[in-house]
Amino acid sequence: MKMSNLLIGLVAAGFAMTAAAQQPIVIKFSHVVAANTPKGKGSEYFKKLAEERTKGRVKVEVYPNSQLYKDKEEMEALQLGAVHLLAPSLAKFGPLGVPQFEVFDLPYMFDSYAELHKVTQGPIGAQLLARLEPKGVKGLAFWDNGFKIMSANKPLRKPDDFKGLKMRIQSSKVLDAQMRAMGANPQVMAFSEVYHALQTGVVDGTENPPSNLYTQKMHEVQKYATLSDHGYLGYAVITNKKFWDGLPVDIRTTLEGAMRDATKYANDIARAENENALAEVRKSGKTEIIVLTPQEKAAWKKALVRVHRDHEGRIGRDVIQSIYKEIGFDPAKL
Ligand code: LMR
Secondary structure, eight states: HHHHHHHHHHHHHHHHHHHHHHSOOOEEESSSSOOSSSHHHHHHHHHHHHHHTTTTTTEEEETTTTSOOHHHHHHHHHHTOOOEOOBBGGGTTTTTGGGGGGHHHHHHHSSHHHHHHHHHHHHHHHHHHHTGGGGGGEEEEEEEEEEEEEEEEEOOGGGGGGGTTTTOOOOOOOHHHHHHTTTEEEEEEEEEGGGHHHTTTTEEEEEEHHHHHHHTGGGOOSSSSEEEOOOOEEEEEEEHHHHTSSSSSHHHHHHHEEEEEEEHHHHHHHHHHHHHHHHHHHHSSEEEEEEOHHHHHHHHHHHHHHHHTTHHHOHHHHHHHHHHHHHHHOOGOO
């Protein structure tokens, strides 16, 4: 080889190596809800902080609305490393083999975001996230959505009103029991399919915080929604453990800081996002909002309290009791 050719080759290889060294680390963040929700905004805020603070060494691609994967597939894709960040609802960890997360689905356990944060942002939350590691999954944070409302095409004021209704639920066994305790027939279904299933009558009703009901336009196909506040919906932000542990230490530390700040942001906006969504639903005039009287709410509590006792085996008595203690909850007082 001529000296000049060798030189050109070396220079070209040098450029290629520099280009490779400058390729950003791409982090795909997939989720199933709309961009204008607490989770959608939280993921965009994380992207902004992560890209700014790593000065472009990391590129975060956010895929909302089940664009990449539906509920079940996204968990599998994360374990395979095809996607790097998810924030599934806490009601979706049973199929992964971590049913302890269903503790958050127990009816009427949490009264406020403040009570939730005692658990999710404290040692119990950290212990729960640690349960994911044997599955190859690392838990990074808990993000709030809010308190659920029940919707259908008939008014839902008392447990009897649920009799025979097909109610869409997430994959949680606690939610299955909750719907059965009300006399309904629960049907597990991916979030992306709910609007169509409600529209075509495949299911009669559903539950979700107002932000999900509104941003998926479910209020256009549900005539009534009851402000029952019977349960909480929140998320665990998770990553593939091997991927995360394999990141350069300085990048990982920066991303952990970005996640801490994005968590604060997501949790700070969750309540207002839900209040605004409820106001929009009211304004649309398409869904009548039902407020339960104290007596009606007491009847819901009476019907649902046994779900706590019945799920000690699945969730673990120790997990349930630790949360009761942390927030001063007594199911006997429901
Ligand atoms: C659902 O009903 O599936 C929702 O929890 C979706 C979500 O991630 O908020």
